[in-house]
Amino acid sequence: MNAPVQQPERPSRRVLVVDDDPTVTEVVAGYLDRAGFTVDRAADGPGALARAATHPPDLVVLDLMLPGLDGLQVCRRLREAGPVPVVMLTARGDEEDRILGLEVGADDYVTKPFSPRELVLRVASVLRRAGAPAGPGGARALRGGGITLDPAARTAADGRGPLRLTLREFDLLAHFLRHPGQAFSREQLMAQVWGWDFGDLSTVTVHVRRLRHKVEADPARPRLITTVWGVGYRFDAPDEG
Numbered sequence: 001m002n003a004p005v006q007q008p009e010r011p012s013r014r015v016l017v018v019d020d021d022p023t024v025t026e027v028v029a030g031y032l033d034r035a036g037f038t039v040d041r042a043a044d045g046p047g048a049l050a051r052a053a054t055h056p057p058d059l060v061v062l063d064l065m066l067p068g069l070d071g072l073q074v075c076r077r078l079r080e081a082g083p084v085p086v087v088m089l090t091a092r093g094d095e096e097d098r099i100l101g102l103e104v105g106a107d108d109y110v111t112k113p114f115s116p117r118e119l120v121l122r123v124a125s126v127l128r129r130a131g132a133p134a135g136p137g138g139a140r141a142l143r144g145g146g147i148t149l150d151p152a153a154r155t156a157a158d159g160r161g162p163l164r165l166t167l168r169e170f171d172l173l174a175h176f177l178r179h180p181g182q183a184f185s186r187e188q189l190m191a192q193v194w195g196w197d198f199g200d201l202s203t204v205t206v207h208v209r210r211l212r213h214k215v216e217a218d219p220a221r222p223r224l225i226t227t228v229w230g231v232g233y234r235f236d237a238p239d240e241g
Contacts, residue, residue: 013127014038016057018048018074019089020067024112028061031116032123045069049077056084059127061119062106063089064097072097072104079105085126085167089114102206107167109203125195129167142177144237145224147215149174158215168194169211176225176235185232208233 015037019025022043029039040055042048045068052060060078064071075086088101088109101109107126110119142149147163149156151174156163165173175184175193186204190196194203212219228234 012036012038013058014040014055015123016040016042016048016052016055016060018042018045018060018066018071019063020044020065021063024063024089027116028119031120032061035120035124037123043067045071045074048074052078052081052084056082059085059087059123061087061089061123064091064101072100075101075106076104079166083164083166087119087122087126099202099206102203103210105166126167129171129195142174144177144180144235145215147173147177147224149177163214165211165214168207169214172207172211173215176233177237180235180237183228183231183234189232 015032017025017028017032017039018041019028020043025041025043029041032039040051040057042051045066047068048060048062048066049069060075062071062075062078066074069077071088075088078084078086085108086106088106089112090097090101090109091112108122110122140151142151145158147156147158149170154170156165156170156173163173171193172189175189184192186201189204190201208225209219212222212225215224216222224236226234226236
């Protein structure tokens with residue numbers, strides 16, 4: 001009787017945890033390790049950038065308040081180096097800091113004190129969306145408003161060239177391109193793009209604003225992603241024949 005063929009194991013995803021509180025780092029790393037992730041650690045901003053350069057992570061869990069370089073600076077430099085997803089850790093109530101984190105490219109955030117189990121679920125959710133085509137529709141290219149988006153390759157471009165989009169910006173644009181002319185509330189976008197049944201709706205507002213800065217000729221007078229007062233947002237793509 002022939003022995004069953006052993007299937008190669010899928011390599012575990014690498015997560016870099018950056019926090020200057022060793023207790024937080026130990027707890028988060030322990031939960032991620034038990035969930036099957038490979039975990040790297042750093043205690044400050046320069047250490048995080050050095051570790052990311054040596055062992056490129058699939059995702060970074062990044063505390064906002066760090067010695068050396070704060071989390072905003074680290075996130076900005078990580079985003080400049082490549083499209084690695086970032087989950088930001090912020091203190092409860094610091095709404096301005098959370099918005100700044102999203103502005104510089106964080107894909108998600110968790111407020112302290114937090115449930116380690118919730119953090120692991122958020123990490124898994126972000127990685128799942130990063131590794132999969134953006135929603136239904138397979139690998140079919142999406143076009144509208146002079147934009148071409150490839151869900152399988154996770155690339156997007158307009159007449160000016162490639163668009164550098166974060167994970168959430170990409171998914172949001174893909175959703176709009178799939179539903180031109182349809183108005184969505186922020187709650188609907190939170191559920192259909194983020195996959196969350198609840199959350200801070202300012203997350204949607206910030207990502208719409210960031211996306212406008214990347215796809216609109218004049219972000220102050222958007223012609224593609226328009227505001228529908230009392231409802232939310234709509235993607236208005238001119239007929240391209």
